[in-house]
Amino acid sequence: MKKHVFIYFFVVLVLFSELIGQDTVLPPYEISLENKIIYPLAGWKFKAGDEQEWADPAYNDSLWQQSKDIKKKNTELPVVWFRKKFNITGSVDQTDMPIITAIQLAKAFQIYWDGQLIGTNGDPDTTPPQYGDMIKSCIIPQNLLEPGEHLLAVRVNNDFQKIYKRYRIYFTFENNMKNIRGKTIPVYHFKNGFELLAIMLSLALFIGTRHTSYFFFGMHRIGYGIFTLYIYLLYSYPISMKYNDLMMGFVQVFDPLSYVFLGLFVLYFFDIPRKKLHLLLQLAVFIFIYVFVAIRYTPIVMFYTLALSLWAVINKRPSSILVFIGLLLVTLDFNIGFVMQLGFSTGFYPDFIFVFLALLSISRQVSRQEKELQHVQLHNARLEADLLKKNIQPHFLMNTLLTIISLIKTHPEKAIELIRALADEFRIINKISSERTIRIDKEVELCQRHLQIMGLRKSAHYELIVDDLDNAAMVPPMLFHTLIENGITHAYEAYESGTFYLSGKKENGYTRYTLKNTVGNEHTADDDKGLEEGMGLKYVRARLEESFSGKWGLDYGRENGNWYVNIELRGE
Amino acid sequence: MKVLIIEDEPPIADFIEETAQQVLGSELTSISKVHTVERALLFLSEHSIDVCLLDLNLNGKDGYDLLQHSVAGSFHTIIISAYTDQAVHAFEYGVLDFVPKPFDAERLQKAFDRYFNLSYRHDLAIRYLTVKDQNGIRVLDVNRFKYFMGADNYVEGYMMDGHMELLDKPIYRLIQILPHRFVQIHRSCIADIEHVKSFGHAGQGKYTLTLDSGEILPLSRSKYKDLQKHFEVNPDIL
Numbered sequence: 001m002k003k004h005v006f007i008y009f010f011v012v013l014v015l016f017s018e019l020i021g022q023d024t025v026l027p028p029y030e031i032s033l034e035n036k037i038i039y040p041l042a043g044w045k046f047k048a049g050d051e052q053e054w055a056d057p058a059y060n061d062s063l064w065q066q067s068k069d070i071k072k073k074n075t076e077l078p079v080v081w082f083r084k085k086f087n088i089t090g091s092v093d094q095t096d097m098p099i100i101t102a103i104q105l106a107k108a109f110q111i112y113w114d115g116q117l118i119g120t121n122g123d124p125d126t127t128p129p130q131y132g133d134m135i136k137s138c139i140i141p142q143n144l145l146e147p148g149e150h151l152l153a154v155r156v157n158n159d160f161q162k163i164y165k166r167y168r169i170y171f172t173f174e175n176n177m178k179n180i181r182g183k184t185i186p187v188y189h190f191k192n193g194f195e196l197l198a199i200m201l202s203l204a205l206f207i208g209t210r211h212t213s214y215f216f217f218g219m220h221r222i223g224y225g226i227f228t229l230y231i232y233l234l235y236s237y238p239i240s241m242k243y244n245d246l247m248m249g250f251v252q253v254f255d256p257l258s259y260v261f262l263g264l265f266v267l268y269f270f271d272i273p274r275k276k277l278h279l280l281l282q283l284a285v286f287i288f289i290y291v292f293v294a295i296r297y298t299p300i301v302m303f304y305t306l307a308l309s310l311w312a313v314i315n316k317r318p319s320s321i322l323v324f325i326g327l328l329l330v331t332l333d334f335n336i337g338f339v340m341q342l343g344f345s346t347g348f349y350p351d352f353i354f355v356f357l358a359l360l361s362i363s364r365q366v367s368r369q370e371k372e373l374q375h376v377q378l379h380n381a382r383l384e385a386d387l388l389k390k391n392i393q394p395h396f397l398m399n400t401l402l403t404i405i406s407l408i409k410t411h412p413e414k415a416i417e418l419i420r421a422l423a424d425e426f427r428i429i430n431k432i433s434s435e436r437t438i439r440i441d442k443e444v445e446l447c448q449r450h451l452q453i454m455g456l457r458k459s460a461h462y463e464l465i466v467d468d469l470d471n472a473a474m475v476p477p478m479l480f481h482t483l484i485e486n487g488i489t490h491a492y493e494a495y496e497s498g499t500f501y502l503s504g505k506k507e508n509g510y511t512r513y514t515l516k517n518t519v520g521n522e523h524t525a526d527d528d529k530g531l532e533e534g535m536g537l538k539y540v541r542a543r544l545e546e547s548f549s550g551k552w553g554l555d556y557g558r559e560n561g562n563w564y565v566n567i568e569l570r571g572e
Numbered sequence: 573m574k575v576l577i578i579e580d581e582p583p584i585a586d587f588i589e590e591t592a593q594q595v596l597g598s599e600l601t602s603i604s605k606v607h608t609v610e611r612a613l614l615f616l617s618e619h620s621i622d623v624c625l626l627d628l629n630l631n632g633k634d635g636y637d638l639l640q641h642s643v644a645g646s647f648h649t650i651i652i653s654a655y656t657d658q659a660v661h662a663f664e665y666g667v668l669d670f671v672p673k674p675f676d677a678e679r680l681q682k683a684f685d686r687y688f689n690l691s692y693r694h695d696l697a698i699r700y701l702t703v704k705d706q707n708g709i710r711v712l713d714v715n716r717f718k719y720f721m722g723a724d725n726y727v728e729g730y731m732m733d734g735h736m737e738l739l740d741k742p743i744y745r746l747i748q749i750l751p752h753r754f755v756q757i758h759r760s761c762i763a764d765i766e767h768v769k770s771f772g773h774a775g776q777g778k779y780t781l782t783l784d785s786g787e788i789l790p791l792s793r794s795k796y797k798d799l800q801k802h803f804e805v806n807p808d809i810l
Contacts, residue, residue, distance in 0.1 A: 406587035
């Protein structure tokens with residue numbers, strides 16, 4: 001636990017660092033464009049073709065179409081133009097470097113401000129199209145920032161539509177170029193460190209505990225972290241659009257998949273029933289959105305995950321409220337941010353909080369599992385003690401000893417036989433008592449010794465006939481011994497001999513053991529209560545559950561005058 | 573003296589028989605062995621005995637049933653068992669002794685000594701008296717009785733609520749297992765001295781004892797003197 005506390009402390013530290021980092025950013029100037037983030041190309045004036053005068057603010061573009069659907073390439077002309085007017089208020093300081101940044105415009109372009117070329121990343125008019133820098137910042141000359149109306153015109157290669165569906169093309173305005181990197185890079189630094197920490201922690205937990213849900217959480221963070229890493233690289237290094245395709249490919253696959261992994265995490269973490277069904281439904285929704293709608297809508301899948309975590313809260317799964325709150329925050333954040341097209345997500349805070357809460361839940365689960373493990377160990381120890389006690393039970397020993405005393409006088413040779421059988425039985429029990437399972441031939445030997453002892457005590461003869469047994473098969477110790485003990489107590493009176501039959505039939509994937517025994521003549525149907533659940537069956541069930549958890553079955557009854565107990569073991 | 577052994581393991585039954593013969597000698601007039609509950613009940617319905625040596629195998633079937641049957645009988649019950657943790661419970665039902673297995677002649681001798689010593693009184697508190705009638709066996713709280721009147725081979729037990737129960741035991745056998753506060757005040761009467769209102773001379777050389785609830789019981793001259801001594805030491809009881 002202490003280790004986890006340290007990690008949380010670190011996570012909190014990272015969160016605070018981000019706050020401090022943002023506080024050092026200079027306050028905004030009294031200058032504003034129509035929108036601080038000019039976003040996206042939708043709503044701009046659009047025309048295919050290439051005329052230099054289209055860069056001129058005076059040019060009348062009223063007959064141009066409105067760029068609504070820019071996903072489809074609707075002309076074969078090599079170059080297209082976009083125009084958008086902005087109203088500027090306020091004034092600029094002499095030291096400022098106001099910039100327009102084009103983001104996700106995949107092919108070569110030129111940007112004109114009030115008819116003046118302020119930036120380019122290549123020649124738009126080439127076949128095949130040129131790639132340029134992924135993020136291109138263009139400085140707007142100070143003299144072109146007078147209050148009033150201005151024009152932004154973009155001349156771009158027509159192949160720009162072949163862009164990544166999720167991330168929209170947009171332009172940002174910043175009143176000072178220096179702010180962009182100063183603001184963005186440290187944040188992503190922290191974000192990357194944070195992601196790495198979360199990934200390492202959850203994967204380490206998975207390796208340590210083999211709990212599938214931690215693996216899924218790790219995968220979720222990897223998927224999400226790849227996007228963060230990508231953004232970080234874009235802002236930190238001049239990366240050509242050529243490599244961007246490859247990087248974007250990764251992001252396009254892993255980032256949306258992170259939502260599926262998130263769903264898997266919740267499914268397994270809260271052990272929600274019908275996992276396969278939920279996974280299939282989630283995948284169906286995901287694939288539908290991914291293929292037929294748009295990748296940027298994939299965060300909608302999170303609502304499904306949110307609903308699953310709500311189920312966990314209603315069904316009082318431990319720590320579910322923490323995960324639910326975190327999920328609620330990120331779900332709303334992502335969906336408002338990306339899907340509703342209000343720009344980027346509202347910030348990293350919801351995600352930080354979510355990761356923190358999820359890790360908190362995980363750590364609580366780990367501590368719970370520790371306690372459960374202790375409990376199980378205790379339970380095992382108790383079973384073992386029971387096992388030993390069952391046969392060195394005082395009454396068994398005392399009755400046997402008294403029988404020996406009696407036999408020494410009347411039948412000394414029987415007394416010796418009894419002492420030997422008792423010694424053998426104790427020796428076997430001593431050897432097997434600490435095992436979880438033993439070879440069935442050992443168990444049969446133990447049963448035979450016990451029958452020998454009981455035969456001498458009851459002045460009768462008991463026999464165990466074994467049929468179809470795989471000697472190397474493993475069973476919990478004293479399983480059949482306990483049942484035979486029960487059978488002798490309840491099926492026979494003194495002087496009544498009896499026969500036990502043990503068989504083990506292997507059928508596809510499971511072994512069916514049957515223990516049958518004849519019932520003495522003095523027994524009436526009334527005595528069948530001897531078959532009822534007693535201490536013996538309780539022990540048998542506990543042992544089976546311990547070694548074949550959930551993969552065993554037991555039934556018993558009376559058939560053709562014989563008692564029988566069937567035990568089915570699956571997946572041996 | 574007639575003895576019945578109820579034991580489901582023949583070699584042990586043989587040993588008990590032999591040891592009892594050794595201990596009782598010529599006192600023993602008959603000894604029988606049965607191995608099942610059914611045979612034990614059948615035997616008891618057809619024969620009268622003085623002592624039942626019972627293997628109390630409470631983990632087996634009908635352990636308590638047989639115990640209740642046995643203690644409800646006119647004879648005394650001595651348990652011979654390896655289930656020593658059941659001893660306290662057996663005494664609560666009014667057994668005369670509990671002999672843990674394995675045992676020897678000396679230990680069985682002690683148990684029979686209790687039987688022969690008529691002034692023997694239990695130190696372990698009995699809690700239940702078991703009665704047997706046509707409706708079967710009933711287990712009654714011993715604290716509900718206030719006095720007992722002896723008649724031939726049975727005893728009339730009078731309870732707080734005025735109800736009377738017949739107990740299938742001679743009065744000198746019953747007193748052996750009753751708690752100390754029950755005192756035999758007359759050849760034919762046992763009373764709970766915690767419920768005594770007064771006692772004294774009733775004329776013509778007769779003495780009587782009056783209970784809180786008004787019953788007047790016969791009191792022997794020797795017991796009169798004992799009671800006087802008793803209440804001098806413990807005057808607050810009256």
